[in-house]
Amino acid sequence: MRAGGIEVADTKSSPTDVVTAADRAAERLLRERLLGARPEDGFLGEEGDRVEGTSGVTWVVDPIDGTVNYLYGKAQYAVSVAARVEGRSVAGAVVQPETGTVFTATLGGGAYRDGQRLAVRDVVPVAQALVHTGFGYEAEVRARQATAVAALLPRVRDIRRPGSCALDLCALAAGECDAYVEEGPHLWDHAAAGLVATEAGARVEVLDPGTGLDLVVATPTGAFGDFAAVLDPCGFTGAGTGNTSA
Known part of the structure; x- marks a missing residue:
């Protein structure tokens, strides 16, 4: 479908949140x-x-996680399929179509990339953590997220925003990377990849930041407490000030 040209079929939360x-075709195929x-x-x-x-058993599917990347011809999008009980x-x-990379996991059976066993990085201090994050598409939400990420930036090694929760x-x-935090992902965004991360040795939590959206936080298991403690004063939980000196 990409080779034939991509058209926006609809929008969701805002005009920039596209479908x-x-x-839709990928979701129909997966369901069938x-x-x-x-x-x-x-x-x-x-x-x-x-x-x-x-x-x-319920199958939870995100047919294209990272649709805007897909729309712009970028490689950072994925198809995500999870079985939940x-x-x-x-x-x-989680499959990355542009590269053919396949991430898989089963509960208690480990996590793999193209058949090779995965493991998270060793725990590092928060100040040395490379953090992945993402942003929503509603202006008010993006403004809040930008303030929180700006407060987090001087506390960590660096921040990346690839554009796909699953990836x-x-x-x-x-x-x-050493950590991931994002306000706004839905179950289909992390149902499969959260299991991949957990089976590789991560702790993945879906928290309530008091904003009406979920806050997904993930790190190597031993790093979770220290990283989570930094998120509150940065404003990720809805209770923080976003002040970098807090």
Whole structure:
């Protein structure tokens, strides 16, 4: 579909939060394939597909995580598929179509990239952490997030914003960053990649920052407490001031 040209099919939270025809086509394909093989399962997709199942298994799908990157011809987008049982991901796959990279994980079975076992980086002090983050598409939310990230920047090694929650969490699992924090991801953004990160040795938490949106925080397990403690005075929790001297 990219080779034939990409058109914006719709918008969501704002005019810059786009949906392409490829998002919808990929979701239809995944639903047909998964429920064709397992018709008693449930299905939840970002683009609105919701099927109640009877088996206890629900597939949670983001057909294109990083749609704006896809729209602009960038490689940082992914297809994310997770199987969840009783509200917990038990298997997940994140595929980066541009590179063919496949991240997989099963509960208790480890995390892999193209068949190679993954492990998070060793714990470093917060001041030496390379942090991945992201931003929403509503102006008010972006302004709040920008203030929090600006307060965090002098406290860490550096910050990156690749543009895909799923690939950010997989990067943590692969040892390519030390932490991830973002306000606003939905379940389909992190259902699979959160399991990949956890099985690689990360702690992944979905917190309530008091803004009506979820706050996803992830680090190597031993680093979580120190990193989480920095987020409050920076304003990520909704209670902080965003003052870099706090």
